[in-house]
Amino acid sequence: KINPERLWSTLMETAQYGATPKGGVRRLTLSDEDKMVRDWFKTTCEAAGLAVSVDAIGNMFATRPGTDPSAPAIAFGSHLDTQPAGGKFDGILGVLAGLEAMRTLNEAGYETTHPLTLVNWTNEEGARFAPAMMCSGVYAGDLDMATMLAGTDRDGKSFGEELERIGYKGPETVGERRFKAFVELHIEQGPILEAEEKTIGVVTGGQGIVWLDGVITGRDSHAGTTPMPMRRDAMNALAEVALAIEAVALEFGPAGVGTLGEALVLPGSRNTIPGTTTFKADFRHPDAEALTAMEAAFTARCREIADGRKVEIDVTRIWRKDPIAFNSTIVEAVEAAAAANALPARRMISGAGHDAFYISGTCPTGMIFVPCWEGVSHNEEESATEADCGAGAQVLLDALLRLDAN
Amino acid sequence: KINPERLWSTLMETAQYGATPKGGVRRLTLSDEDKMVRDWFKTTCEAAGLAVSVDAIGNMFATRPGTDPSAPAIAFGSHLDTQPAGGKFDGILGVLAGLEAMRTLNEAGYETTHPLTLVNWTNEEGARFAPAMMCSGVYAGDLDMATMLAGTDRDGKSFGEELERIGYKGPETVGERRFKAFVELHIEQGPILEAEEKTIGVVTGGQGIVWLDGVITGRDSHAGTTPMPMRRDAMNALAEVALAIEAVALEFGPAGVGTLGEALVLPGSRNTIPGTTTFKADFRHPDAEALTAMEAAFTARCREIADGRKVEIDVTRIWRKDPIAFNSTIVEAVEAAAAANALPARRMISGAGHDAFYISGTCPTGMIFVPCWEGVSHNEEESATEADCGAGAQVLLDALLRLDAN
Numbered sequence A, B: 001k002i003n004p005e006r007l008w009s010t011l012m013e014t015a016q017y018g019a020t021p022k023g024g025v026r027r028l029t030l031s032d033e034d035k036m037v038r039d040w041f042k043t044t045c046e047a048a049g050l051a052v053s054v055d056a057i058g059n060m061f062a063t064r065p066g067t068d069p070s071a072p073a074i075a076f077g078s079h080l081d082t083q084p085a086g087g088k089f090d091g092i093l094g095v096l097a098g099l100e101a102m103r104t105l106n107e108a109g110y111e112t113t114h115p116l117t118l119v120n121w122t123n124e125e126g127a128r129f130a131p132a133m134m135c136s137g138v139y140a141g142d143l144d145m146a147t148m149l150a151g152t153d154r155d156g157k158s159f160g161e162e163l164e165r166i167g168y169k170g171p172e173t174v175g176e177r178r179f180k181a182f183v184e185l186h187i188e189q190g191p192i193l194e195a196e197e198k199t200i201g202v203v204t205g206g207q208g209i210v211w212l213d214g215v216i217t218g219r220d221s222h223a224g225t226t227p228m229p230m231r232r233d234a235m236n237a238l239a240e241v242a243l244a245i246e247a248v249a250l251e252f253g254p255a256g257v258g259t260l261g262e263a264l265v266l267p268g269s270r271n272t273i274p275g276t277t278t279f280k281a282d283f284r285h286p287d288a289e290a291l292t293a294m295e296a297a298f299t300a301r302c303r304e305i306a307d308g309r310k311v312e313i314d315v316t317r318i319w320r321k322d323p324i325a326f327n328s329t330i331v332e333a334v335e336a337a338a339a340a341n342a343l344p345a346r347r348m349i350s351g352a353g354h355d356a357f358y359i360s361g362t363c364p365t366g367m368i369f370v371p372c373w374e375g376v377s378h379n380e381e382e383s384a385t386e387a388d389c390g391a392g393a394q395v396l397l398d399a400l401l402r403l404d405a406n
C-alpha cells in the first residue's frame, strides 16, 4: 500500500521549484527551476537506493534492480517541466507517484523480477521549445535529435546550449535503453472523470495533434492618416485567423479542437497599423483523417483571408503526432488494478499529448488518469485531491506488479 | 532662399541616430538614440549661433535674437523622436527645416524684429510612453507633468528616470516661455498631396483622437482537453475586439478611423488557451461628437463580446485630444507663402496628431505639410523628395518672415 500523505508532501515540496505568487508553478524546460527540481529528483532517488542515469538529451532514468538481471526493466514516470503559468500536478504527479511506488517497495522489502525504472522525460510541455513530448519523441526515434538540439526559444537560446548550461546533457546514448513496458500516471486535465465521479481513467489511446506556425505580412502605416480601405492590417488578419481556427474546430466538433495560444503584434505601437503578426496554432482530433482535413480547411481559409485583406499569410506545419492506441495488455492491467482496489474507473482517450504516446511505439504502453478540479490544467489553479493522487499511485504500483508477474 | 541640398544632407546625417537595417529609424523617446540626436541638435544649434535652453520635461528651445528684445519670439519646429520602426522624415523634417531657416538668415545677415525659436518637443510619438504629443501637452498646461513623469514604458522604466538618465531634464520651468506664434512643418503622412500633385498642404486643423487601454480576462486552460463550448478564450475575444474596432471605424467612415496597434497574448504558450490578453486602441474623427459616439459604440460592442465569450473586458480611456482648428492668420500666412513661391497648395486637415495641436491653445498656430511617398508613414520605407522638403522649408521661412513683419 502506498502512502498518500508522503506522496502529497513530496508534491507540495517540489511545487516550490518555480512557485508563482498565484499558487502555480513556472518551471520551463531547461530553466534554472528545471535544474533545481532535477537536482532534487536525482538526490532523492539516490537516497531511495535507485541508480540514476541521464541520456544525451536530458531524459533521467532511476532504476531499482530486479531479481533477474537479464530481464528488461518495467518503466513508468512522466515529466517535471511545466507550462509558463502551470500547476502543481501536470507531469510531476506521474514522477512522484513512481517515486512513492519505489519507496513503498523498499519499505516492504519487496523484490520484483524485472528492474523498475522511473523516468523524467525532458520537455514534455513544448512551451519553451517546440514540439511537445520532445525527448520521448527523440528516445523513440520519431524526432531528430540534431534538429531538436538546434531549436531555439523566443530569446534565441538553443535547446542544446541550455541543456549543457544546466548540466543535464548525460553520457547515455538516447534510445539505447529499451523497456518491457511503460506506464504513465497523469491528471486527466479534462472534465470527464470529475463529472462522472470516477477516480481512475483507463486510457486506451490519445488524439492526434498538429502544430502550425504562421506569419502574416501586411504593411506598417499610420493609424491616423491611413484610410480604412487602404490598410493592409496584419492585426485584423490575425483576428480573422483566430476566429477561423475556432470555426474549423467547431465544424469538426465535438471531437475536434483548435487553439491560437501565442501571437505577436509588430512593430507594437498603438498609432502604427501592425504590418506583421505571428501566431502559433494547435489543432487536435482523435481521427487522423479528420485532423488532416482540419488542417486543410484552415489553410484554405487563410488563403481567403490573405486575399481579402491584401496580406500574405505563410503557414508552416512544424509538428504532427498521429492519434495512437495503447497496448491492450497494459490497458487491461490498469483496469484490473483499479478493480482490485475497488476504484470507480472508465476507459477514455486522452485529450492531451503525453510522453507515453511516443513510448508506445517502442514497447507496450498504457496510462492512468486521475481527476482534476473542473478539468482545468495549464493554469496556476490546477488542482487534484490527496485521495485521488494516492489512488492513482496505488493503481500504478499494482499495475506494475501485475506486469512484473507476467 | 533656403538651401535644399544642405537640408537634405542634414536629414541624411541625422538618420544615422537609430538607423535600422531596413533603412528606417528607431529612435524611441528618451532612448540612447534620442540622447544622441539631441546632443547633435544642441551642438549644431550652438554652432549656428543659437542659444539653447532645455525645460524640465526635456523640450529644447534654440533661439536667434531679434532686433526688439521685448518682442515675443516666433517659434517653429517639431520633434526628433520616432516610432519603433519609423522613417527618416516624421518629425525631424520640421526641426531641420527650422535649422535650415536659421542658417539661411545667418548667411543673409537678415535681422528679424522678433526673436526666432526653434523647438524640439519631447515624446511626440507616444509609442514608448503614452500619450502622443506629451510634452507640448504639458507645456500647454493640458497634461499633468507629475503624471507624465511617473508614466512607464513596457519594461517598467519611468519617463522621469529616463529623462534624467539621458541628461535632458533642464532647468527651465515648463510652459514659462510663451510665443507670438508657432508654425510646424511636417510630412503629410497621408496620400492626398501626392495623389493631387500638390507640393504644400495648408493645414487648417486636426482631427480628434481617443486612446483606449483594454484588458480581457478569461481562463487559462489546456488546448487539447478543454471542449470548445467550455472555453473562456481571451485570444478569440481579442479577435472580436479588433474586428469591432474596424467595424466601428467603417460605420463612422470615411472620416472615422480605428486601429488596434498593440496587443499581448498571455500566458503565451501554444498549448494553453490564453486566459489574458491586453490591447491598445486608437480612434480618430474630425468631429468631436462623432468621436464620442465611436467610443461609446465600441465599448457597447465590448460588453456584448464579454457576455458572448464569458470573459471580462475592461476598457479605460487614457487620452482624448479634441479636434482643433488653427488660427486663420497663420493659415493665411502659410497660404500666402506658398503662393509667393508659386507652389501648388491646398487646404487640408491633419489625420495625424502634432505638437502644434496643443500649442494652438497657447498662441496663434499653424502647420505646413509636404507630400510623402504613397502616404506611408510610421514605416521604415517612409520617404519624401529633396525638392518637396526644400519647398516646405522655403514656405516655413517665408511664413515666419511674414509673421515677423506684422
Ligand SMILES: NC(=O)NCCC(=O)O
Binding pocket: A090, A124, A125, A126, A132, A133, A189, A351, A352, A353, A354, B222, B223, B224, B271
Ligand atoms: N499533458 C500535457 O499537458 N502535455 C502537453 C502537451 C499537450 O498536450 O499540449
Ligand SMILES: NC(=O)NCCC(=O)O
Binding pocket: A222, A223, A224, A271, B090, B124, B125, B126, B132, B133, B189, B351, B352, B353, B354
Ligand atoms: N505625426 C505623428 O505621427 N504623430 C504621432 C501621433 C499620432 O499618432 O498621430
